[in-house]
Amino acid sequence: MDFPCRPAAGPGGRSRDETASGQTMPRFKLTLEYDGRPFVGWQRQENGLSVQAVLEQAAGMLCGGTPLAVTGSGRTDAGVHARGQVAHLDLPRAIDAHTVQGALNYHLKPHPVAVLAAEETAADFHARFSATARHYRYRIVNRRAPLTFDRGLAWHVIVPLDADAMHDAAQALVGRHDFTTFRHSQCQAKSPVKTLDYIRVTRDGEDIRLETGARSFLHHQARSITGTLKLVGEGKWTRRDLRHALDARDRAALGLNAPPDGLYFMKVEY
Amino acid sequence: MDFPCRPAAGPGGRSRDETASGQTMPRFKLTLEYDGRPFVGWQRQENGLSVQAVLEQAAGMLCGGTPLAVTGSGRTDAGVHARGQVAHLDLPRAIDAHTVQGALNYHLKPHPVAVLAAEETAADFHARFSATARHYRYRIVNRRAPLTFDRGLAWHVIVPLDADAMHDAAQALVGRHDFTTFRHSQCQAKSPVKTLDYIRVTRDGEDIRLETGARSFLHHQARSITGTLKLVGEGKWTRRDLRHALDARDRAALGLNAPPDGLYFMKVEY
Incomplete structure (x- = not known):
């Protein structure tokens, strides 16, 4: 798979719903499991490996290598685990959810992070702000x-x-x-x-x-x-x-x- | 603690109930938990770390450093785990069971092996042959x-x-x-x-x-x-x-x- 990508936002950056050309990008809801032991926590940081960075790297592999922004429902501290963290991800083109799950898991392989489920969701779904x-x-x-x-x-x-x-x-x-x-x-x-x-x-x-x-x-x-x-x-x-x-x-x-x-x-x- | 020890038997050796002088040595029944991932299996082997060797080393630390024989109820293969393996161990002198458990766990520390319970048992109790x-x-x-x-x-x-x-x-x-x-x-x-x-x-x-x-x-x-x-x-x-x-x-x-x-x-x- 090789097509134009939207790069990951910098720390604190929010995801955008549209490409520069105004084309809507499909949004995916990911349900995640991870063993927190090897990570500095959920959030991308300079000083070590985060779950978010590992996911953004894996997402980038879906479209040529540049990391794609992944937004979590909330942060977890270093050493904290997840059995049902949720995140969202915008892809630059339509890919079926089954393929998204499989490809992410393939690229996550060395890390104890797994995508338990992936589904295409509404463009206004936000992993953090939509949570009840x-x-x-x-x-x-x-x-x-x-x-x-x-x-x-x-x-x-x-x-x-x-x-x-x-x-x-x-x-x-x-x-x-x-x-x-x-x-x-x-x-x-x-x-x-x-x-x-x-x-x-x-x-x-x-x-x-x-x-x-x-x-x-x-x-x-x-x-x-x-x-x-x-x-x-x-x-x-x-x-x-x-x-x-x-x-x-x-x-x-x-x-x-x-x-x-x-x-x-x-x-x-x- | 420093007193004369009975060395561990060689591969295949069976434990003895008595010291050379004919004095009865207290026998302990140990209930063990271990994560089998880092081990070549239960049984002592030349080619890697076994659960038995790690226990025999820890038992030896109770009495000056020479490993003491530990007899399991049965072998487990490399990578197989235990939540209730049983073994017996003869100590050269009376030590209360609570201390035996605590001291073994202390000396086992770097390894994912734990003594869940230790109790003094009859001299004719045999972890393997008495099992029903x-x-x-x-x-x-x-x-x-x-x-x-x-x-x-x-x-x-x-x-x-x-x-x-x-x-x-x-x-x-x-x-x-x-x-x-x-x-x-x-x-x-x-x-x-x-x-x-x-x-x-x-x-x-x-x-x-x-x-x-x-x-x-x-x-x-x-x-x-x-x-x-x-x-x-x-x-x-x-x-x-x-x-x-x-x-x-x-x-x-x-x-x-x-x-x-x-x-x-x-x-x-x-």
Whole structure:
């Protein structure tokens, strides 16, 4: 395949819906899975390999080699994983979606990134701005023995955790709140007020799973919540302590930030 | 810790219950988990790193550095994983089981091998000869997209498989049969007659799981059965073809041998 390409935008650049000649370019919605361990995160950066850059390179291979812009539904930090990240991509000419998926996966091959699904979508679909809900999972392996298969894929917590207590306390965070306490100091969101739709904490043997969803999340919000709930799980914090931390609206009131290892971006709804 | 050690036996050596002076040495039963990807298999070999050698080195660190013999319930091939392999180990003096687990895990650290449980056991307990049942799982990821998290941890099959048909056909193998067809040419078992207690094939989304148990298995038996059932799953073989292959008692009648990637040694019963 060899035809004119639209180059990837620079950092922070937004994608365009049309070519310079005004011709509409078909837009594709991609559902992505990636193992975050080897990456500096989703976003293109100077200092290392990003998922976005790897995808833009692969997309470029569809049309002669110049990278094509790929826009994600949201960033993930270094070491954070995805099982259902969504991105969009404009191609300079019509290609059937099945071929797009296969060709991207072929060119992604050395990297642990896979296109689970590709579909042609409306020209006004935007992976980030059209999203109505995002879902995350956080995995804790709660056991004495070190991790083998799950190194970098879960948070290893040795002290026994009470998942029921974590679930109970977590309900204090559901709904609309000012989440300043649970926000990264460099978070770029305009408002710290977010509405958490649900948080569920369940245990299956040594595996503890936290599931949460919202229209959007603050930077580090899921990890900050998980880290603080871990303190509840080991009995150091009560549900009341958690509530006080939320009410403090102060990052200094945060209990603990969980490592990126256990975080999975599961699904985006539109 | 520094005290006299019993060195590891050479290849094929059996462990002894007593020291040269006739003093009984405490025996420990270890439950082990390992990611088989970096190993040449369970058994100690000249040509690469084995799980057994790594454990024997770690055990030796409990008593001054000379490796101690570790006897497994059975071998696993290169690239095969374990979630519940069992081994026994004789220590030259009494150490509480909790310390044994912790110290072994500490010394195993660079390797993806973990001691899930350690308990002191009877002197006549033998990881291999006392076993009454062994359980394996085989994982297939049945999807078009390449693997990310599961590279080397599952068999990636792109062609759609009918798990119900696989399950149905597999029932022809349950019970006492001459499994010569499903046996490695270099299998060292005295008899090819084995009794399969059960085989279950189930699907959960793109994940297909085969579970099987028996008192003991022939070399490559689980992988040979899985490979052949894959042919049934894609409609190339019928249950009758499978039955004919079994009745042929001939390795040449084997359909396909599944790769080691998806095989997990799950549990040993005593």
